Amino acid sequence: MVFFERVLPERFCREFAEFKGGAHQIVMYMSLVLGIKPLLDDWIPSSRLGAFIDLCSNYGLHVRADAVHCPVNPGALSDDVVGKEYITSTSAIGFPLNAEVEGNVHLFISKDKELLKRGMWYPVIVRNRVIEQPRIDILKYGEVLGYPSCCVRFFKKYNNWSRYNFLLEIHSHSEATPHYYCNPFTKDAVYSYIYHMPCNFRCSETISLVSRLRTEIQKREPGFVDAIDRHLNMPFLVFYERKFYAFDGFIDDERLYYSQVYFPDSWRPGKVYLKLLQSGNNLHISDGTVHIFSGRREVASIGSEMRENDFEYPFLIQFGKQ
Amino acid sequence: MMDKEFCEITGFLFGPRLTNRLEAKELRTDRLFQELANLVFDSPEVLTALKSHIDGWLEKECSERTQALAGYIAYLDEDYEKASSAFMKAVTMNPDNLDSWLDLAFSLYHLSDPLGYAIIFNYDVFISLYREMGVEQCSRESLKQLQAEINRDRLEY
Numbered sequence: 001m002v003f004f005e006r007v008l009p010e011r012f013c014r015e016f017a018e019f020k021g022g023a024h025q026i027v028m029y030m031s032l033v034l035g036i037k038p039l040l041d042d043w044i045p046s047s048r049l050g051a052f053i054d055l056c057s058n059y060g061l062h063v064r065a066d067a068v069h070c071p072v073n074p075g076a077l078s079d080d081v082v083g084k085e086y087i088t089s090t091s092a093i094g095f096p097l098n099a100e101v102e103g104n105v106h107l108f109i110s111k112d113k114e115l116l117k118r119g120m121w122y123p124v125i126v127r128n129r130v131i132e133q134p135r136i137d138i139l140k141y142g143e144v145l146g147y148p149s150c151c152v153r154f155f156k157k158y159n160n161w162s163r164y165n166f167l168l169e170i171h172s173h174s175e176a177t178p179h180y181y182c183n184p185f186t187k188d189a190v191y192s193y194i195y196h197m198p199c200n201f202r203c204s205e206t207i208s209l210v211s212r213l214r215t216e217i218q219k220r221e222p223g224f225v226d227a228i229d230r231h232l233n234m235p236f237l238v239f240y241e242r243k244f245y246a247f248d249g250f251i252d253d254e255r256l257y258y259s260q261v262y263f264p265d266s267w268r269p270g271k272v273y274l275k276l277l278q279s280g281n282n283l284h285i286s287d288g289t290v291h292i293f294s295g296r297r298e299v300a301s302i303g304s305e306m307r308e309n310d311f312e313y314p315f316l317i318q319f320g321k322q
Numbered sequence: 323m324m325d326k327e328f329c330e331i332t333g334f335l336f337g338p339r340l341t342n343r344l345e346a347k348e349l350r351t352d353r354l355f356q357e358l359a360n361l362v363f364d365s366p367e368v369l370t371a372l373k374s375h376i377d378g379w380l381e382k383e384c385s386e387r388t389q390a391l392a393g394y395i396a397y398l399d400e401d402y403e404k405a406s407s408a409f410m411k412a413v414t415m416n417p418d419n420l421d422s423w424l425d426l427a428f429s430l431y432h433l434s435d436p437l438g439y440a441i442i443f444n445y446d447v448f449i450s451l452y453r454e455m456g457v458e459q460c461s462r463e464s465l466k467q468l469q470a471e472i473n474r475d476r477l478e479y
Contacts, residue, residue, distance in 0.1 A: 064434075067439070067443075082347045082348070082349055083349035086349065094443075095443070096439060096443045116434075117432055117433070117434050118432070121428070121431065121442075126442060126443055126445070127443075127444075127445070127446055129349070129445075130349060131424070131442055131445075132349070132350075133428060134355060134356075134359065134397065134425070134428055135355065135356040135359035135360065136355075136359035136362070136363065136397065136398055137428070139359060139360070139363040140363070156363070
């Protein structure tokens with residue numbers, strides 16, 4: 001079976017993937033066009049803004065262009081920038097739309113023109129100062145994007161990297177068998193029906209939301225849905241945010257048997273354990289240490305001394321269809 | 323009385339309004355807006371209580387801190403027109419306070435008023451020109467005049 005090959009829908013919303021040069025967020029564009037997702041934001045090269053607005057218009061979508069973001073390496077910023085300590089690895093300098101700069105236009109897209117007013121400013125540097133949006137805009141934005149309120153509230157409580165391993169919190173709040181509709185692990189590699197973090201891996205609101213979306217996409221793109229489903233049902237070994245691995249294999253009695261290992265995220269530092277995992281074909285976790293075997297012989301282990309921080313704690317998960 | 327009522331509703335002290343001057347190089351001086359956002363998001367009934375009191379508090383105390391509070395309450399209630407009006411009054415009372423300028427800018431941002439973006443991208447020029455041009459009252463008209471001046475002199479990006 002082949003995993004993580006480039007996949008595109010045959011027709012429905014395919015133009016978005018072709019325009020952007022990849023299928024990132026394509027399922028969310030489908031959800032927008034189907035009237036399920038209320039609003040989406042994205043970044044488009046400023047030189048291609050007009051063509052993108054035309055494309056959206058063909059699908060009955062309205063666009064509000066917000067600001068031009070020019071990415072900048074946080075390490076290269078001068079100490080004079082007020083608030084530079086608050087910006088993330090995705091920092092940018094912001095310019096008005098009429099500025100003669102080449103960058104990416106941050107924009108909001110929706111079927112409902114009125115909803116575009118609820119788009120949220122992203123923190124960027126303007127005239128040597130980080131300009132942040134009011135806190136309430138951040139808190140309410142999940143709802144604007146169509147995320148279930150239970151998940152938005154869970155996110156507010158546990159999305160604190162200095163206090164929690166967010167993925168482990170979701171896992172520990174998941175009492176029942178995880179449902180593949182609630183699998184967020186491959187969202188950046190196209191194969192997911194959600195772009196939010198669920199409050200548990202069997203969140204009823206998320207299942208209901210995905211059920212509607214998947215049914216509509218399947219009517220139009222059955223092959224695309226098959227590809228997504230296959231990926232969502234793979235077993236995963238999760239360490240930390242953006243540090244997880246997918247396997248061609250299965251879990252039996254808390255032991256994972258596998259023939260291939262994949263790193264589905266785009267954050268390269270998260271790939272650190274890939275070679276160790278590739279050296280074996282089965283593994284299990286004991287007292288927080290991942291023991292990797294080739295047949296019956298232990299060939300490697302990933303223990304606490306190798307971890308990025310105290311919150312990195314491994315767990316195995318395989319989502320099911322029931 | 324007002325301070326006591328506010329504390330009873332929110333659990334926060336309603337302290338004096340501090341001025342976030344550009345030269346201080348502080349991201350934000352005020353913390354109340356953020357604290358109220360967290361509180362109201364978790365307990366929406368707090369916003370209902372604040373809304374029922376704010377007009378009375380404004381009658382009792384005509385100050386920058388009360389106008390800013392009125393702006394916060396309206397913003398949290400997504401009444402951005404009312405919020406922008408309150409923040410304009412706060413700017414009129416203290417045009418050196420960057421916090422009020424940015425709160426005003428984001429209220430206008432949600433109204434899709436181009437003045438919102440104009441302030442966000444030229445906040446420092448707006449503050450200095452406001453003084454230089456001797457503006458007496460912050461209003462949409464005076465802001466448009468400032469923006470025209472900025473455009474004329476190409477002070478913006």
